[in-house]
Amino acid sequence: MKLINKFSNFYMHLAILLMLASFAACTPDDNEFTLGPTPTSEMVQFSTTPSTGNPNIIEFKNETPGTIKAIWDFGNGSTGEGNQVSNPYPVQGNYTVKLTVFTKDGYTSNTKTVSIASTDVTMLNREDYNFLTGGASNTTGKTWVIDKDFVGHMGVGPIASATPDWWQAPANDKAGQGLYNDEMTFNLNGFAYTYDNKGDTFVNGGNAAGLGGTNQTDDYTLNHTPPANMVWSMVEEGGKKYLVISQRGFIAYYTGSSRYEVLKLTENELYLKTTDAANAANGWWLRLIPKGYTRPVEPKPYKIVDIQDNFDTEGTVVWKKDALTLNESYDNPAPFPINNSAKVAMYAKQEGQAYAFANMFADFDHKLDITNRNIFKIKVFIPGYNDFTTENGESWAIKTLLRQVSIKLQDGSAPEPWVNQVEVKQAVNVLDKWVELTFDFSPYAERKDLDRVVIQVGGEGNYIPGVFFLDDFRLEK
Structure with missing residues (x-):
């Protein structure tokens, strides 16, 4: 019995020593639930x-x-x-x-x-400062605006990405949102930054509370008065250059950030990326140009290509529509010679003044070389149930619905593309039957400014509805 008691006492003391040792090993650094006093x-x-x-x-x-x-x-x-x-x-x-x-x-x-x-004037005479502000001689500073006509003047994507992979704004996409009339002026004198937002600012909905608004899912326009006496600075960190605005100021579009990575800065372009305060994974891109500057337009190449669409398989053109209902995969209403195709295009013009100029058109990323290939052909089916006798339309127009197909070639980049267009019209004298029409543009073969093809059926300027069917549109080789 004494031997057993000795062993029992030994193990009890050993357990107590191990417990004390475990407590001694726990330092404040190991206890994640305990903080020391706040530093002063x-x-x-x-x-x-x-x-x-x-x-x-x-x-x-x-x-x-x-x-x-x-x-x-x-x-x-x-x-x-x-x-x-x-x-x-x-x-x-x-x-x-x-x-x-x-x-x-x-x-x-x-x-x-x-x-x-x-003051060290040599530090002020820097290329980036001069590009941004116009230099020391420009006492009023240099004013920048959003490059609204450039595709990608705004964008969003992963913050770590070099480009806005998720979305890029089409030209003039945010018209009326209080963004395109904003003016941002950078002055080298005192490094002053002035933001003239005309009383309102386009805000990122998820960050709007930071500007006194209400956080929302969608972006919106908010009444806002920018702070006075803001300054700008340019800093370099980690091999990157950043443009920073004081007093939590920002540039045109509010995302909750005042710090912008400078992706490109030239005399006529300022391209920036900033963070999203509501979502650290998101980055926002902004592209600006000097106020009054017009970006030069790169000329389109001039070349000849195949142009065809049979509406059964994928063609070489992407059709757009203007005041028109267009179904590019409609069951052939009369699958007989000369057109046994299963699918055709249904061209439906609605009634009223709003549809007086209905058409379908395709824009190309090059100018059309029609020097040697200048004959377009198309098959058309005009149903007899259309109303070709009622008159209603513009005073200068033939006011009835016409049994006619028109093909026009235009310069789609022109402010008024129809002014210098070339047009060939063909009358259709047979109803309820497929016919093939030929459009000869050889008289215009020397034109080098055309990059849009327009198809218009039923005439223009009349308010009469009509339904037509088209197939096998092509430029002949």
């Missing part, structure tokens, strides 16, 4: 040293023990991150620099004043 501002220390090469460039070093993360506000609209950073101060003055440090026990900030004795 006095604990935040950093040094400021003028660069040996230029006293207007200040080197900053965080000297706060236990720092996990260091965030800098350099007092001139620029920000930075890291324990050792630098920031340029081209202009004379006093700047309040704030360092915010994060430790395992919390975060806090401290400030110092950096005094710059004199």
Whole structure:
């Protein structure tokens, strides 16, 4: 019995020692549910040293023990991150620099004043500054606007992507949203930034609360007065250049960010990417041009291509419609010679003035070379149940529905493409039967400005409805 008691006492003491040892091994660092006291501002220390090469460039070093993360506000609209950073101060003055440090026990900030004795004009005479502001001689600054006519003037995609992969705005896509009349002026004098938004701003719906609005699913226009006395700054971090706006300012479209990566900056283009405050995975792209600048249009190539569509298989043209109901895969209403095709196009013109110029058309990414190939052919079926006798239409037009097919070639880039169009019309004298029509454009073979093909059935200027069927449209070889 004594031997057993000795062993029992031994194991009891051993268990107690192991328990004490396990408690001793648990330090505050191991306990994720316990924080020490919040650091005080006095604990935040950093040094400021003028660069040996230029006293207007200040080197900053965080000297706060236990720092996990260091965030800098350099007092001139620029920000930075890291324990050792630098920031340029081209202009004379006093700047309040704030360092915010994060430790395992919390975060806090401290400030110092950096005094710059004199302005370094050589630092102001930079290509990017001059492109952005117009240079020191441009005392009123340089005003930029959204490049609304350029496809991709706005875009969204993964923030890590080089391009807006998810969506790019078509030309003039946000007309009436309070975006295209905004003017952003950058001035080298005092690095002033002025945002003239004409009283309203187009906002990202998910971030609207940051501007005093209500967060919504869709973007919308919000009444907003931009802050006065904003400044801009250009900083370089990690091999990238950023344009930063002070006072939480922004450029044209509000996403909750005041910091923009500069993707391209030339005399006539400013291309930016910024973050989405509501969704860190999203990036937003903006493309701007100087106010009053017109982007030159790259000329389209001039070439000959196959143009055909039988409406059974995929053709070489993409049809658009203007005030027209178009079904490109309709059962052939009369599958007999000369057209046994299973599918045809149904061309339906509705009644009323709004449909007086109904047509279908196709735009090409090149100018049409019709020097040697200039004969278009098409099969058409005109039902006899259409009303060809009632008169109603424009005063200058034939007011009845016409038994007619017209093919027009236009310059689709022209403000009024119909002014310089060329047109060939063919009357159809047989109803309820397929006929093939030929359109000879050889008299216009020397034209080199045509990039649109228009098909119009029933005439134009009349308000009479009509249903027609088309097939086997082609440019003859």
